[in-house]
Amino acid sequence: CPKFDARHGECGVPFGSPLRKCVVAATEAHLRGTRGLRALELGYARRSYGKRVVELCGGSWTGVEPLDDPRRAPRLGAGGYGHAGEIPFPDGTFDLVFGNQSFEHWEEALPDGSTPPSYRECLAEIWRVLRPGGSLYLDAPIHLHGHEMFVAGDVDRILALFAGELWADVTAERWRYDHDPLPRYPTPAADVGHVRGTIKSYDLESIADLQTNGTVWLLAVTAVKRRPS
DSSP states (O other): OTTEETTTTEESOOSSOHHHHHHHHHHHHHHTTOTTOEEEEEOOOSOOHHHHHHHHTTOEEEEEETTSOTTSOOOTTSEEEOBTTBOOSOTTOEEEEEEESOGGGTTSOOTTOOOOOOHHHHHHHHHHHEEEEEEEEEEEEESSSSSHHHHHTOHHHHHTTSOTTTEEEEEEEEETSSOTTSOOOOOOHHHHHHHGGGOOSSOHHHHHHHHHHSOOEEEEEEEEEOOOO
16 A cells, blocks of 8 residues: 555554544545546445545546435536436546446436336446546445445346446555555444345354454555446
8 A cells, every 4th residue: 555654553644433544545646646537436426536636636627416405406527416317418528437436336226206216327437428448446344334235245237237238447456455464444434334134145143253353454446437449
């Protein structure tokens, strides 16, 4: 990790939880090459660190957020309502699409109560708004919350979402997976209780063990939109 201070054996990010420090480090590492690029963020919430990085590096930031007012349409260079399954921009608009800690929530109910799109539908929509050769960066916590495959840490199932005919160079990075010499970051009790009702495909005792005795880490996935053959 570029933010690890080997001399003192600690993370160099001065703020946030251990997970948030990881998100900051991974975001900087993946967005520092955005000079002159048009970037779209999926789910920027109230404050976007990714926006700051993109703009400091000389790129153009646009965002869509499902918790925003549906009447507030996004425009290039600004944020507004939208989500991974409904991106209100033409085909091939962006050079880069990214999301910090939103990937694990895509199939959750939308604020208006409508049926959420599937992961495959979201990835197809992202593919649509990327230019050929454009890149995708997503990070998500593992053993924390969200869709059961993220709680279980089922990386193979997550990567299988990226259809080979659409995506190339799909890569998974495991930030803080081997946390030593940094301290273990156990799953907070609130998240442990929240996910119990969402697990359908995995053994609950195994999930409980992962959350009680394991450590939360950050999965970072990168991919490239395939160019027409």
